Amino acid sequence: MPAPTHTRTPRTAPKDAAEVRLPWWAVALPALAFAALLMLIAGPGQAHAAAGDPALGRLLGMIMELFWA
Template sequence: MSAASSRPAAAKARRPRLRVHLPWWALALPVISFVVLLILVASPAEARAASAPQGLVALVKLLARMVRGGV
């Protein structure tokens, strides 16, 4: 007597099938995000460096001079 499995065939037949229904945005949002990031990486020529306000630059220079020891 050889048994292929320990479960009877009826137990295997009674297993419910798992059906997963995703909303449309569950696939659309990651795809849109990937495409936008790919476009940003692919076209760096259009990117501009952010300029700091002049008051902030002066403050950083003043702090750097103070740390070095001369005001």
């Protein structure tokens, strides 16, 4: 006599719970917008003065030229 088998039912989320999945750009775009606004607030002179490493200063300068050119 075969043993009874129990089938597993798929687990479903409760009716009151919502699953939220964001695409990659939903996080990247606000981060880029925040960085751009922060650079606008800081101004071009303050960004160069804050950079201690010359390579970092050049990089910030190139990024700022991209926005203000």
